[in-house]
Amino acid sequence: MANEQTYLEEVKLAIIDGDDKASAVATRDALQADVDPLAILNDGLMAGADVVGQRFERGIFFLPQLMLTGRALKAAMAIIEPRLQERYAEDGGNKADTGVVVMATVKTDIHDIGKNIVASMLTASGFQVHDLGVDVPIKRIIATAQEVNANLIGCSALLTTSMPFMRDLVDLLVAMGERQRFKVMVGGASVTPEFAEKIGADGTAQNAVKAVQLAQRLIRAQREQIGVSVR
Numbered sequence: 001m002a003n004e005q006t007y008l009e010e011v012k013l014a015i016i017d018g019d020d021k022a023s024a025v026a027t028r029d030a031l032q033a034d035v036d037p038l039a040i041l042n043d044g045l046m047a048g049a050d051v052v053g054q055r056f057e058r059g060i061f062f063l064p065q066l067m068l069t070g071r072a073l074k075a076a077m078a079i080i081e082p083r084l085q086e087r088y089a090e091d092g093g094n095k096a097d098t099g100v101v102v103m104a105t106v107k108t109d110i111h112d113i114g115k116n117i118v119a120s121m122l123t124a125s126g127f128q129v130h131d132l133g134v135d136v137p138i139k140r141i142i143a144t145a146q147e148v149n150a151n152l153i154g155c156s157a158l159l160t161t162s163m164p165f166m167r168d169l170v171d172l173l174v175a176m177g178e179r180q181r182f183k184v185m186v187g188g189a190s191v192t193p194e195f196a197e198k199i200g201a202d203g204t205a206q207n208a209v210k211a212v213q214l215a216q217r218l219i220r221a222q223r224e225q226i227g228v229s230v231r
């Protein structure tokens with residue numbers, strides 16, 4: 001009988017190989033062997049994606065490999081998503097701390113796998129999510145947040161060259177006198193808590209489960225600031 005580490009290694013290898021069939025099989029096998037879906041996400045899928053990223057940086061892998069890895073990640077995500085949602089429900093996420101969220105990958109960036117999983121976990125946790133997709137200008141994100149009377153804006157960026165748009169979004173909210181109205185959370189592989197703090201965002205999270213917990217904390221903080229009866 002294989003141990004948990006072996007299952008996680010299989011998932012990671014399938015992601016590194018960019019093999020969507022193998023990643024689906026390995027993810028299913030791991031779930032059937034009762035491996036925690038969060039461990040599969042963090043130590044299988046994201047760990048594999050990191051290796052591919054490093055090889056790409058070193059010129060060992062090229063764009064086609066990134067694309068195949070993207071497909072392998074999506075195949076595994078489709079299987080893991082419902083189980084992650086169940087796992088989170090078991091953890092006792094507080095369904096009372098929900099609200100309206102506008103999510104987007106910011107301008108010039110088309111990475112959406114991480115954003116999609118965050119959006120889907122938020123939806124499963126009772127949030128009303130307006131997902132604007134990828135390559136979204138900050139003005140459109142803000143306009144949508146105003147239109148749907150959002151509590152929270154969630155921005156994703158994986159390219160260091162697209163991360164400054166997150167700072168621009170916060171700055172624009174300040175300039176518009178709207179900063180107090182919306183909580184802002186930012187995320188993506190290169191986003192750190194230091195970066196989030198530096199740009200004046202309200203927080204960041206390394207994975208989808210932590211992103212839901214952060215969203216719930218921000219909603220609670222917002223309620224305390226503006227009074228429970230509002231929104």
Ligand code: B12
Binds near residue numbers: 108206
């Ligand atoms: C797959 C992939 C692609 C696919 C993306 C497919 C898709 N539909 O998303 C494709 C092939 C399109 C691609 C293209 C490119 N890519 Co790419 N890609 C990756 C790779 C290998 C994996 C990304 C991924 O999906 N990870 C898995 C998910 C689950 O993890 P995640 O996104 O981090 O999300 C989690 C958390 O970050 C968090 N999170 C995410 N969003 C949010 C939002 C909020 C609000 C919160 C709270 C949390 C949160 O929760 C998520 C779930 O747990 C990464 C390497 C890496 N380590 O990430 C490179 C990487 C991001 N790519 C990179 C590059 C350079 C490119 C290209 C420029 C390559 C090129 N020469 O064309 C293009 C850019 C295209 C563009 N304009 O955006 C670089 C970026 C380097 C940098 N520092 O800027 C990376 C880091 C690889 C590397 N090390 O060089 N890529």
